[in-house]
Amino acid sequence: MRRLPPLAALAAVTLCLGTAALTVNAASADTVSADTASARTVPAGVAPYGGLTAAQRSALLGIARDTWRFYQADVDPGTHLPLDNLTFAGGSATPTAYGRYTSAANIGVYLWAVVSARDLALITRPRARALIEATLNEVARLKRFDGFLYQWYDTSNADVLSDPGQPDCGQAPPAFDNCSFVSNVDNGWYASGLIVVREALPELRPLVDRLMAPMNFGIFYDGRAQTHCDTNPAIPGNQPTGQMYGGYYAGLPPDQGDNWTHYYHNGALYSDPRISAYIGMGLHQMPGNVWWRSWRELPPPAPYPDCQAADPDFSWQGQWPMGGSWQGYTDPQSGQRFTVWEGHYTYPGVNLTFIPTYSGGMFEGLMPDEVVPETSWGTRGFGLADQRTVQVQVRYALAQLRDPVWGMSPSSTPDDSGGYAGYGVEGLAFPYYGTGADASHPNQGLSQCHGCAGEDVVTPHASFLALDVAPRQAYANIQRLRALYPGVYGADGFFDAVNPATGAIGHRDLVLDQSMIMAALDNALGDRSLQRDFARDPVSWAARAYLTLEHMSL
Numbered sequence: 105m106r107r108l109p110p111l112a113a114l115a116a117v118t119l120c121l122g123t124a125a126l127t128v129n130a131a132s133a134d135t136v137s138a139d140t141a142s143a144r145t146v147p148a149g150v151a152p153y154g155g156l157t158a159a160q161r162s163a164l165l166g167i168a169r170d171t172w173r174f175y176q177a178d179v180d181p182g183t184h185l186p187l188d189n190l191t192f193a194g195g196s197a198t199p200t201a202y203g204r205y206t207s208a209a210n211i212g213v214y215l216w217a218v219v220s221a222r223d224l225a226l227i228t229r230p231r232a233r234a235l236i237e238a239t240l241n242e243v244a245r246l247k248r249f250d251g252f253l254y255q256w257y258d259t260s261n262a263d264v265l266s267d268p269g270q271p272d273c274g275q276a277p278p279a280f281d282n283c284s285f286v287s288n289v290d291n292g293w294y295a296s297g298l299i300v301v302r303e304a305l306p307e308l309r310p311l312v313d314r315l316m317a318p319m320n321f322g323i324f325y326d327g328r329a330q331t332h333c334d335t336n337p338a339i340p341g342n343q344p345t346g347q348m349y350g351g352y353y354a355g356l357p358p359d360q361g362d363n364w365t366h367y368y369h370n371g372a373l374y375s376d377p378r379i380s381a382y383i384g385m386g387l388h389q390m391p392g393n394v395w396w397r398s399w400r401e402l403p404p405p406a407p408y409p410d411c412q413a414a415d416p417d418f419s420w421q422g423q424w425p426m427g428g429s430w431q432g433y434t435d436p437q438s439g440q441r442f443t444v445w446e447g448h449y450t451y452p453g454v455n456l457t458f459i460p461t462y463s464g465g466m467f468e469g470l471m472p473d474e475v476v477p478e479t480s481w482g483t484r485g486f487g488l489a490d491q492r493t494v495q496v497q498v499r500y501a502l503a504q505l506r507d508p509v510w511g512m513s514p515s516s517t518p519d520d521s522g523g524y525a526g527y528g529v530e531g532l533a534f535p536y537y538g539t540g541a542d543a544s545h546p547n548q549g550l551s552q553c554h555g556c557a558g559e560d561v562v563t564p565h566a567s568f569l570a571l572d573v574a575p576r577q578a579y580a581n582i583q584r585l586r587a588l589y590p591g592v593y594g595a596d597g598f599f600d601a602v603n604p605a606t607g608a609i610g611h612r613d614l615v616l617d618q619s620m621i622m623a624a625l626d627n628a629l630g631d632r633s634l635q636r637d638f639a640r641d642p643v644s645w646a647a648r649a650y651l652t653l654e655h656m657s658l
Contacts, residue, residue: 422549464528
C-alpha cells in the first residue's frame with residue numbers, strides 16, 4: 105500500500121513496538137492441518153453470489169474488458185513489473201505520464217487482475233500463465249529480505265528505490281528509511297496474490313512455493329510478554345504487545361537498543377493490514393493472539409483494576425463513549441482465554457451500528473473481502489462489518505453531504521497533478537470534542553481518526569468493492585458515476601477520482617485501484633471466484649476458524 109506517513113503514524117495510534125514470534129500449540133496445528141487438507145478441493149462455506157440481472161452482468165463485463173486494457177500499457181515490457189500508475193491528462197486516450205515504480209502490494213494485486221482476466225475469459229489460460237510466470241521470474245531476481253519485498257522498486261531496472269522519483273538505494277547500509285523498510289500490509293497483499301495464483305493455476309505452484317518458502321510473517325508480530333490489559337506498562341513505551349507491527353526494517357530489528365522507537369503497531373484490526381493476520385496465522389507463523397489482542401475499536405481501559413491507569417486514553421477517537429461490552433473468547437489453537445472489547449459506533453440519529461475504519465476509507469474495511477470470504481465466514485463479525493461500512497458510506501454521502509454518488513477511499517486527487525490523498529467518511533459534519541469527550545459532550549464521528557481524510561472526493565473503486573455486499577446499490581452507483589460524470593470513464597475504464605460537487609476528475613489510473621476493480625468484477629461475475637481460490641488453499645483455515653468464531657456487537 106502507499107505509505108502516507110502522517111496517516112500511518114496515526115493509524116498506529118502512535119504506539120511503538122518490539123518483536124519475537126510465538127509458536128502455536130503443535131497438537132492444535134496438526135488438527136487444523138488435517139482439517140484443511142480436504143478444503144483444498146472443496147472451498148468450505150463460500151456462499152453463492154447473486155443479486156445482479158443478466159443485463160447488469162453484461163454491463164459489468166464490458167467494464168472489465170475496458171479495465172483490462174489498462175494493463176497493456178501499465179506493465180513494463182522489460183521487467184514485467186506493473187507500474188504504480190498511468191496519467192491520462194485531460195482525458196487523453198493514451199498515457200501522458202508513467203509512474204515507473206512499484207511495490208509489493210502492486211505486484212500482489214496485479215496477480216489478482218491476471219487471474220481475474222482469465223476467469224472472465226478476457227485472456228486465455230496459457231496467456232495468463234505466461235504473464236504471471238514472467239512477472240514472478242522477475243520477482244525471484246529482485247532484492248528481497250527473507251522473501252519479503254521492499255517498499256519501492258524501479259520498474260525500468262528492478263532496483264530498490266528510496267522513494268518514487270528518488271535515487272536507487274544501491275548498497276546502502278541498514279537505516280530507518282525505505283531502503284530497508286519491509287511493509288507488513290504490502291507484503292500481505294503480495295502473498296495473497298501468490299496464494300490465489302497457486303490455486304487458480306496449479307502448474308505455477310512450484311514457482312509460487314519457492315517464493316513463499318522464505319517468508320515468515322512472524323517478523324511482523326510483537327510477541328513480547330502480554331498482560332490482561334490493553335498494553336504492557338512493564339515494556340518501554342507501554343506497548344500493546346500481541347499486535348502486528350506496521351513493518352520491519354531489515355537489519356534493524358525492534359528488539360535491539362532503541363530501535364523500537366522507529367516502529368509502530370497496526371493496532372486497528374478492521375483495516376487492510378488484517379490480510380497479514382489471516383495469512384500469518386494460516387501459515388502458523390503468528391499465534392491467534394494477534395486476532396484477539398488487536399482492536400476492533402480503540403477500547404476503554406480493560407476491566408481490571410490494574411489497567412485503569414496504565415491503559416491508553418482513547419477518548420479522542422471519532423466516537424466516544426461507544427456502545428459495547430467486554431467479551432471472553434477461547435483461542436481455537438492455544439486454548440488461551442482472551443478478553444476482547446466488542447464495541448461499535450452508532451450512526452447519529454438512527455439505529456445503524458458499525459465497526460469504524462481508522463480514517464473512514466472504503467478499502468481499509470473491504471479490501472480483504474476481495475480474496476478472503478469474509479461475507480461468507482464472518483456473518484456475525486467482519487463480514488457483517490463490511491455490510492455496515494457500505495451502509496454508512498451511502499447514508500453519509502447521500503443524506504448528509506447531499507452528494508449524488510458515494511464511495512470514499514484513498515485515491516488520486518481530482519486533478520491531473522499526480523497527487524494522492526486520503527479520503528473517507530469521517531463524519532466531520534457531526535459533533536467532535538476531542539480528548540476527554542464524555543456522555544454529556546460525546547464525539548459522534550464515523551471513523552476512529554478525526555480530520556485525517558477529506559470528504560470531497562469519490563473514487564470508483566469503492567463502488568466495486570461494495571459489489572460483494574450490496575450488489576444492486578453498488579451497480580446503481582457505478583452507473584450514476586458514468587451518467588453524471590461522463591469524463592470519469594475512458595478507454596481503459598474508470599479514472600481514479602471525481603469531486604462530486606465540482607465534477608473535477610483525476611485522469612489517473614492506479615494499478616492498485618484498477619486491480620481492486622478487476623478482482624471485484626471477477627467475484628461478482630464469477631461466483632466469488634477469487635474468494636474460492638483463497639478458500640481452497642490450506643492457508644485459509646485460520647480465516648475460516650476465526651471469522652466464524654467471533655460474534656461482534658452489531
